Amino acid sequence: MRIVPANELQQWLEQGAVLEQDGRGPKVLRQPDGRLLKIFRPRRRLWFARLRPAAQRFASNAERLSGCQIAAPEISECLWLDRDQAVSACLYSPLPGRSLDQLYRQQRQEFDALLPALAEFIHDLHRRGIYFRSLHLGNILQLPDGGFGLIDFLDMRFKRGxxxxxxxxxxxxxxxxxxxxxxxxxxPWQRLLQAYGQQLAADTKG
Structure with missing residues (x-):
């Protein structure tokens, strides 16, 4: 991983538009070229974060999702922003689409029509052995072609079955x-569960 010089990082911070932040600073910034800079600041276990940087784990998860034919952002580069403090980052092209959270709040009727497809998508993740702790409406995108993609998937595990x-x-x-x-x-939680159950039943019949 490349170590980013202080002047280059400062330029990114000054020119980037902050999309997400917390008490420790910016988390996601949109750069003038359209790419996103996602910053990972570990809260504990610095030794582990230095050994296996969050940026590399994020990029690895993106690659594995793509290998499963699940849309994910394309990572351009993994970086060290502060190696001593294990602060790493990824530069990547954003996944086109709109979050289901946005769709739910702004176009409820259209969202409700997607429930069976959403249940099928979640079931497909589970069938592939993908355990996504941050599975929620903000991290699932509806893609321009009508399918779904995932973002913010650092805390994801891939099981063998x-x-x-x-x-x-x-x-x-x-x-x-x-x-x-x-x-x-x-x-409509019960409707989602019902549609998910129908996917399970179809698996059993198959």
Whole structure:
């Protein structure tokens, strides 16, 4: 991984438009060329973050998703911003599309029509052994061709076989927790579960 000089980093910070930030600073910045700079600041276990930087894990997950024919951002470069503090970053081209969170809040009828397809997409992730802790509406995009893609997938694990029913339920609970935290009380949860169950039943018949 390339170590970014201080002047180059300062230029990125000054010229980039901040899309996400927290108490420790910017997390995602859009650069003038359209690429995104995603910054990873570890909170603990600096030794592990130096050994296996978050930027590399993020890029590896993107590559594995693409290998599964699941749309993900194309990573241009993995970088060290501060190696001593294990601060790493990725430069990548954004995935085109709109988040399901945005679609849900702005075009509810269109979102509701997507529920069966969304359930099929989540089931396909589970069938492929993909356990995505940050599975929620903000991290699933509807692509221009009508399919779905994923973003912000650092905390993702790939199992050797399909997820167990226990892990699949736990993963769905992550989505439900997101809905609770964001006070989305009228989400058609039972309809989503029903459509997901239909996918399971189709698997059994197959």
């Amino acid at each position: 399909p997820l167990s029913s226990r892990l699949a339920r736990r993963n769905l609970e992550h989505l439900r927790g997101y809905l609770r935290r964001n006070h989305i009380e009228d989400f």
